[in-house]
Amino acid sequence: PSMERLRFVSSGTEATMAAIRVARGSTGRDMIIKIEGGFHGAHDSVLVKAGSGATTLGIPDSRGVPRDATKNTIQVPYNDPAALEEVLERFSGRIACLIMEPVLGNIGPILPDKGYLQTARRLTEENDVLLIFDEVITGFRLSLGGAQELFGIKPDLTTLGKIIGGGFPIGVFGGRADLMDQVAPGGAIYQAGTYNGSPASLAAGLATLDVMEKEDTINKLNRSGESMRLALKDMVEDLGQDWSVVGIASMFKVFFGPEPHNYAQALRCDRQGYFEFFRRMLDSGIFLTPSQYETDFISAAHNQDVIETTLEAFRSCLKS
Known part of the structure; x- marks a missing residue:
């Protein structure tokens, strides 16, 4: 408007x-x-x-x-x-x-x-x-x-x-x-x-x-994003790590460090650790953004089966 x-x-x-x-x-x-x-x-x-x-x-x-x-x-x-x-x-x-x-x-x-x-x-x-x-x-x-x-x-x-x-x-x-x-x-x-x-x-x-605009697409995407972030937060808490899960709507990210509120804080996250994690996820069939400093997205093409498969890969790769 x-x-x-x-x-x-x-x-x-x-x-x-x-x-x-x-x-x-x-x-x-x-x-x-x-x-x-x-x-x-x-x-x-x-x-x-x-x-x-x-x-x-x-x-x-x-x-x-x-x-x-x-x-x-x-x-x-x-x-x-x-x-x-x-x-x-x-x-x-x-x-x-x-x-x-x-x-x-x-x-x-x-x-x-x-x-x-x-x-x-x-x-x-x-x-x-x-x-x-x-x-x-x-x-x-x-x-x-x-x-x-x-x-x-x-x-x-x-x-x-x-x-x-x-x-x-x-x-x-x-x-x-x-x-x-x-x-x-x-x-x-x-x-x-x-x-x-x-x-x-x-x-x-x-x-x-x-x-x-049809069939409540954005609300469905946003609900999927919220569900994804809640599941990832549970994984991080179970592992007892000081990592953070951040996002809004259909955007999400696992930061290997405390939640950043600006650029300087984001730079303190474990960039190399994230890249190793990215490679493990790729080997598991999940293509995330290859940088700690880029957001991941859920698409309208990602159904619940895809999200569950993604979360299983997260669970395995975060643990390793």
């Missing part, structure tokens, strides 16, 4: 790149804030090394990215409203937007603390800074209205990606009409692409939405 106007692109990367351009173009400001560990695609201004201090300007996280490309990108830790407030005050009048994953999916999932997203919305409004929700992972997964519907937050701009294309390349950026109306040809903020609104991708997207 927050997307009064929208435009189709070909990927989530294009969507976030365009949304940031709209934020900068409409405010006349160059600086942006991103969350440490948040992933917003492969364009230069958001490829910033995570783990720096709350007010440290970014340095490139990939070879080939000029320092000048990230000099206007500031990072703050997730679940740290005080750090966000400090940055907003320090760079008052110079920040175009805060771009964030409402639930950190690229290093998690890591969930928002109670009231954190509401505080981020309040602080951005008070400081006349646009809020961009990157819902490439959470859009149509946490609910049909994404994380913003689930948590009751109305961002100024939203980006969507792979989940709405049924496997075909697609992305969407959109938001307030007064912002989107400034995109060319209606305004002076340029955005274009040969495959924007590709008929094949849009047809796949419409078919995907048909599936998500």
Whole structure:
């Protein structure tokens, strides 16, 4: 509902790149804030090394990215409203937007603390800074209205990606009409692409939405996710380990360490131990994400037999 106007692109990367351009173009400001560990695609201004201090300007996280490309990108830790407030005050009048994953999916999932997203919305409004929700992972997964519907937050701009294309390349950026109306040809903020609104991708997207909207699909997925997490928590408790099971809706992850609430805490988990566990699961016929810092998903294609088989593999591989 927050997307009064929208435009189709070909990927989530294009969507976030365009949304940031709209934020900068409409405010006349160059600086942006991103969350440490948040992933917003492969364009230069958001490829910033995570783990720096709350007010440290970014340095490139990939070879080939000029320092000048990230000099206007500031990072703050997730679940740290005080750090966000400090940055907003320090760079008052110079920040175009805060771009964030409402639930950190690229290093998690890591969930928002109670009231954190509401505080981020309040602080951005008070400081006349646009809020961009990157819902490439959470859009149509946490609910049909994404994380913003689930948590009751109305961002100024939203980006969507792979989940709405049924496997075909697609992305969407959109938001307030007064912002989107400034995109060319209606305004002076340029955005274009040969495959924007590709008929094949849009047809796949419409078919995907048909599936998500029928027969209580999302609620069934979310119930499966909750059941999966409860079973995994029981296994971890039985083993007496300080591991944690984290997730929301159909997202889940076993962290080999205490539950992280930000990127720095996630880095303390046993990465090598997880990779060995991943290999054991793969040998058992279960393909999880190969990184400790990526979320796992349950799909509408996973029936109860698949979930039970997965849990049996978890039980065996966690124990070993």
